[in-house]
Amino acid sequence: MRGLAKTAWMEAKLFLREPMSAFFTLIFPLMYLFIFGAISGNEPAPQYGGQRMLDTAVPSLIAMIIGITGLMPVTMTMATYRERGILRRLRTTPVASWVVLAAQVIVNFAMSCAGMLLLIAAGTLVYHVRFEGNALSVLGGFILSSLSFFGIGFMLAGSLPTVRSAWVAGMALLYPMMFLSGAFFTVDLLPKAVRTISAFMPLTYVVNLLRGLWAGDAWSKHVLDAGVLVGLLVVGVVVSTKAFRWES
Amino acid sequence: MDKVVQVEGLRKVYGATVAVDDVSFEVHEGEIFGMVGPNGAGKTTTIECLEGLRTPDAGTVRVLGLDPQRNGKLLRERTGMQLQQSALPDRMRVWEALDTYSSYYAKPVDWKPLLAQLGLEEKRPAPFAKLSGGQKQRLFIALALLPDPQLVFLDELTTGLDPQARHAIWDLVRDIRAKGKTVFLTTHFMEEAERLCDRVAILDHGRIVALDTPPNLIHGLGAEERVAFTVAGGPSPALQSALSGIGRTEVQGERVVVHGKPDGETQLVSEVIGLLTAQRVVFRDLRTEQATLEDVFLGLTGRQLRD
Numbered sequence A: 001m002r003g004l005a006k007t008a009w010m011e012a013k014l015f016l017r018e019p020m021s022a023f024f025t026l027i028f029p030l031m032y033l034f035i036f037g038a039i040s041g042n043e044p045a046p047q048y049g050g051q052r053m054l055d056t057a058v059p060s061l062i063a064m065i066i067g068i069t070g071l072m073p074v075t076m077t078m079a080t081y082r083e084r085g086i087l088r089r090l091r092t093t094p095v096a097s098w099v100v101l102a103a104q105v106i107v108n109f110a111m112s113c114a115g116m117l118l119l120i121a122a123g124t125l126v127y128h129v130r131f132e133g134n135a136l137s138v139l140g141g142f143i144l145s146s147l148s149f150f151g152i153g154f155m156l157a158g159s160l161p162t163v164r165s166a167w168v169a170g171m172a173l174l175y176p177m178m179f180l181s182g183a184f185f186t187v188d189l190l191p192k193a194v195r196t197i198s199a200f201m202p203l204t205y206v207v208n209l210l211r212g213l214w215a216g217d218a219w220s221k222h223v224l225d226a227g228v229l230v231g232l233l234v235v236g237v238v239v240s241t242k243a244f245r246w247e248s
Numbered sequence B: 001m002d003k004v005v006q007v008e009g010l011r012k013v014y015g016a017t018v019a020v021d022d023v024s025f026e027v028h029e030g031e032i033f034g035m036v037g038p039n040g041a042g043k044t045t046t047i048e049c050l051e052g053l054r055t056p057d058a059g060t061v062r063v064l065g066l067d068p069q070r071n072g073k074l075l076r077e078r079t080g081m082q083l084q085q086s087a088l089p090d091r092m093r094v095w096e097a098l099d100t101y102s103s104y105y106a107k108p109v110d111w112k113p114l115l116a117q118l119g120l121e122e123k124r125p126a127p128f129a130k131l132s133g134g135q136k137q138r139l140f141i142a143l144a145l146l147p148d149p150q151l152v153f154l155d156e157l158t159t160g161l162d163p164q165a166r167h168a169i170w171d172l173v174r175d176i177r178a179k180g181k182t183v184f185l186t187t188h189f190m191e192e193a194e195r196l197c198d199r200v201a202i203l204d205h206g207r208i209v210a211l212d213t214p215p216n217l218i219h220g221l222g223a224e225e226r227v228a229f230t231v232a233g234g235p236s237p238a239l240q241s242a243l244s245g246i247g248r249t250e251v252q253g254e255r256v257v258v259h260g261k262p263d264g265e266t267q268l269v270s271e272v273i274g275l276l277t278a279q280r281v282v283f284r285d286l287r288t289e290q291a292t293l294e295d296v297f298l299g300l301t302g303r304q305l306r307d
């Protein structure tokens, strides 16, 4: 336990010292919020069901944080630690592999939370964004979605041979998901073919779930979204514990 | 426990390469055991099979009475390991590494004195990536000492270190032994093996070709000893013939070299000095050259480069 606490604390410091992780999880979504705010202004728009674009932007950008954190810091840290022999050095100590993984989960989850809180704070203070949901419900959706995406990150890091290939795979998944999952644009306005692709993207379900919960939907309205994410989480846990390797 | 490490018929194969081939040896409690050998001889493979980091293809290995494959966690609790190749996160600071790694052991030593012992006090807040090669090496040695281990594995102990650091680390290793602990190291420096190790195994092509104390290895080689000195005006014919009675003698102008086999009883050098004193010859620049472990090593493993 002491090992886990120390490792998590250390990893948190390393996360914040790594400019890329800190920027993409904490600052980048905030930048998007301000860009959206500047573009759309404060007027309600019919394509957002009479809401302002900004009201749906916050849960969408929270979904983006989840996608980014799972596919960038989680994947890259684990792949780098293995390729550089950092895991090898850890393996000479009695520390268990689950401690190494758990520390990553804790730190990346805490950082995503921080990113989410910054976003909500900025949204509320600057744009007076409306929140009609249940905070606990949203938090539950956030936890489920985050863990599912960490699973994807661990699976990539565990099964791809090098840092480079993990990076390429992470980006290849992240970019289309950011644009086609509905995090940036409402998918309903896009062509049917694109909507079909979008249905195969895990982030789509995160966006739907979080937007719904944010607007006050009950979980019962999002059984499909939640089911997909729970399934992904189970696959993620099974595959990433099986695929975990101390060295390349 | 008397035998800290017991290895019997160890074998490890990588594809067509037999990295370690039927190796058997023992390491006794409280000794500094060294393994030397050319590049690719199988030293790292052997040491990592003992550490439980690689799985042997055949043979039995017992370390502190434990099977590294089955009791790995217990073994890692009681041993310290410095790997030939490993790293820490670039932005982890020296003190943070020691502090974090301490938390993995049930009864770690206090890491602050270690920092001083390894000359890393000034580098306490430095990130890993900013350390020089030798400083990284010293940090890894410090990490290996954190569990207060009964047995320490040091793969390539002083590679990349300057002479100051090397001597400091030799002292440190002797300290470890003085506390009753056992050290298993590999090295490329024959001087290091000769001065530091109680026993040395010479490995070549995955096999142990010799294993003994450094003096025994050197003696066993039967290498000749040489005594050289200078006599003003050159040696007289009488002196030359008297010296020939001791050993083969070469004269080059004023320089005289006497060759002899060490027979273990009288030393060549004392015979030569005795003769020179008896004949009242004035001499200067007397030097003796004895065989070293390096001669033994090159004699056994040849002078060809390894791939």
Ligand SMILES: Nc1ncnc2c1ncn2[C@@H]1O[C@H](COP(=O)(O)OP(=O)(O)OP(=O)(O)O)[C@@H](O)[C@H]1O
Binding pocket: B014, B017, B018, B019, B037, B038, B039, B040, B041, B042, B043, B044, B045, B046, B084
């Ligand atoms: N993981 C591996 N995969 C394939 N071959 C390997 C592997 N590890 C070692 N070998 C091979 O096994 C042989 C022994 O390697 P090893 O690293 O044990 O040598 P060494 O004595 O430690 O050499 P050095 O002095 O250069 O460190 C070499 O021929 C090497 O190429």
Ligand SMILES: [Mg+2]
Binding pocket: B043, B044, B045, B084, B155
């Ligand atoms: Mg080696």
